Amino acid sequence: MIVTSNVTKNYGAACVVDGVSLELPAGGITSIIGPNGAGKSTLLSMVSRLMAMDKGTVTVGGLDVTTAPSDELARRMSILRQDNHMTARLTVRDLVSFGRYPYSKGRLTVDDKGHIEKAITYLDLDALAHRFLDELSGGQRQRAFVAMVLAQDTDYVLLDEPLNNLDMKHAMGMMKLMQQAANDLGKTVVLVLHDINFASWYSDHIVAMKHGKVSAQGPAAEMIRPEVLSDIYEMDIKVHEIGGQRISVYYG
Amino acid sequence: MTDQAVAPSRWTIGRPALVLIGLALLALVSIALFMTLGAKGSWSFVLTFRGKKLLGLILVAYAVAVSTVLFQTVTNNRILTPSIMGFDALYVLIKTSIVFFLGVGALTAIDSQIQFVVEVLVMVAFSGLLFRWLFLGEERSLHLLVLVGIIFGVLFRSLSNFMQRMLDPGAFNVLQDTMFASFATTDPTLLGISCVIVVAVSVIGLRLMHTFDVLSLGRAQAINLGVDYKRTVVIILSLVAVLVSVSTALVGPVTFFGLLVATLAHSLVGNSKHAFVLPAAILLGVVALVGGQTLLERVFAFDTALSIIIEFLGGVVFIALVLRRSAR
Numbered sequence: 001m002i003v004t005s006n007v008t009k010n011y012g013a014a015c016v017v018d019g020v021s022l023e024l025p026a027g028g029i030t031s032i033i034g035p036n037g038a039g040k041s042t043l044l045s046m047v048s049r050l051m052a053m054d055k056g057t058v059t060v061g062g063l064d065v066t067t068a069p070s071d072e073l074a075r076r077m078s079i080l081r082q083d084n085h086m087t088a089r090l091t092v093r094d095l096v097s098f099g100r101y102p103y104s105k106g107r108l109t110v111d112d113k114g115h116i117e118k119a120i121t122y123l124d125l126d127a128l129a130h131r132f133l134d135e136l137s138g139g140q141r142q143r144a145f146v147a148m149v150l151a152q153d154t155d156y157v158l159l160d161e162p163l164n165n166l167d168m169k170h171a172m173g174m175m176k177l178m179q180q181a182a183n184d185l186g187k188t189v190v191l192v193l194h195d196i197n198f199a200s201w202y203s204d205h206i207v208a209m210k211h212g213k214v215s216a217q218g219p220a221a222e223m224i225r226p227e228v229l230s231d232i233y234e235m236d237i238k239v240h241e242i243g244g245q246r247i248s249v250y251y252g
Numbered sequence: 253m254t255d256q257a258v259a260p261s262r263w264t265i266g267r268p269a270l271v272l273i274g275l276a277l278l279a280l281v282s283i284a285l286f287m288t289l290g291a292k293g294s295w296s297f298v299l300t301f302r303g304k305k306l307l308g309l310i311l312v313a314y315a316v317a318v319s320t321v322l323f324q325t326v327t328n329n330r331i332l333t334p335s336i337m338g339f340d341a342l343y344v345l346i347k348t349s350i351v352f353f354l355g356v357g358a359l360t361a362i363d364s365q366i367q368f369v370v371e372v373l374v375m376v377a378f379s380g381l382l383f384r385w386l387f388l389g390e391e392r393s394l395h396l397l398v399l400v401g402i403i404f405g406v407l408f409r410s411l412s413n414f415m416q417r418m419l420d421p422g423a424f425n426v427l428q429d430t431m432f433a434s435f436a437t438t439d440p441t442l443l444g445i446s447c448v449i450v451v452a453v454s455v456i457g458l459r460l461m462h463t464f465d466v467l468s469l470g471r472a473q474a475i476n477l478g479v480d481y482k483r484t485v486v487i488i489l490s491l492v493a494v495l496v497s498v499s500t501a502l503v504g505p506v507t508f509f510g511l512l513v514a515t516l517a518h519s520l521v522g523n524s525k526h527a528f529v530l531p532a533a534i535l536l537g538v539v540a541l542v543g544g545q546t547l548l549e550r551v552f553a554f555d556t557a558l559s560i561i562i563e564f565l566g567g568v569v570f571i572a573l574v575l576r577r578s579a580r
Contacts, residue, residue, distance in 0.1 A: 048476070049475060050476070069480075070475065070478045070479065070481070072478070073478065074476065074477050079476045080476075086470045087324075087329060087468065087524075088465075088468040088469055088524035089522070091523070094523070094525075098466060098469065098473070098477060101466055101478070102478040105462050106462035106465065106466075132523075152477070
């Protein structure tokens, strides 16, 4: 379980995350949705200790993220951000191998190599494994980073807009993979998503943020309703049931 | 395009090792030529005399190469180096301040080795204070860093110049003597203590070796993978400050040499693994300094121009990197 209590972040006078207290259940997929500038990514950065909070505490599986040893947290929780610019020149396999660093500190064991190959195959990267990251398209690179996170094999997986840069096929593949990780391996997946239809289709739990606060949360079926969504995004959103799934329509 | 099969050939696996072997051979040849070419008279004299010079050059090559590669890894950029950020100007400022405030007696009365250790400690403390806030927090834009570095560099140099003008000519002479070393005349009194310092730094560095590759993924990934980011970066920046002090004390400030060897090492090795890039950068430094000095001294009979040539080449590399970056 991830518990945040009164988590707050200010940039100068602007309060980006304003006293957020949340309990995200262990297991399943939780999506964080909301308009631009709602504080979703900032909240995720604080939960994953990438950003210091001004107030509040966060525990992940019982570990306080500000005080627990960083390498212990790295075996418990992984985080992937939207922007993964880096100067290092690496092959896909090199990058995925870094996922095992929390366990082996750079000396890969046979067990590590098994995790690495499995993650590469899971993300359909076998043909690209020896290619350098700077030779790949944005979507391929995104999959390589997700493979690294997968190789890290943590109970908690936090992804900030993992569908960025992905085409429809790979976006669906990514969400299926997260579903598999949650259902078969018992992992807790937390995603920041912009596509509310993907959120509706795959999430067990949805948290909506607006102006730095949690404006609504609940099971996906309760959240994907016209009145809830229209309020969050301040626009007219219709929800239709198609083949047993709730699909939002908001294109005009 | 996509089905163009790029096999994971032996070449890509063997390339870093091949580069290292080639560079090691080149370095050995440079060293052999440096020691023997044009030697007249007693061999024992020639070898000890040149041996000291050689040791100085190798120490400088090592210090500059390692400090630059590590600095670029920690700051996650390939353009800035400790000297571009004003580290060596800071060392000169510290040295000048000692003469200015404590008098020239401080320079001559205290044993030069003890004095050097004190200067290194002051340097680590000051660079720690100055550069910590720049590199520890959130990632900052490279442009901001370049600007801050240029301004710091100019500030340190102007302050040193200002104090040097206020010194009396005698004191200034002593100071100038200790600071205007060059590749041709490394300061021999500091060789012993420099060796000790460089070995100590290397021992600490080796123990952190496994974090270098992870740090090159950037701050967020390093934290995600469980590196104790703050602590590790502070230690590495301190090591960089110590190495810069060593090289500046031995041969004076060199702005673009580090950039030259680090950039060449990265592009020759082809990947970013420090196990290859660090030794490649060190060997390139040795080849450039020892080989270059041999060429200039023995072949062209030209004494002081090596720093000019190296700075010229390094400067060209710097401009090329900046242009290539802005083209993207």
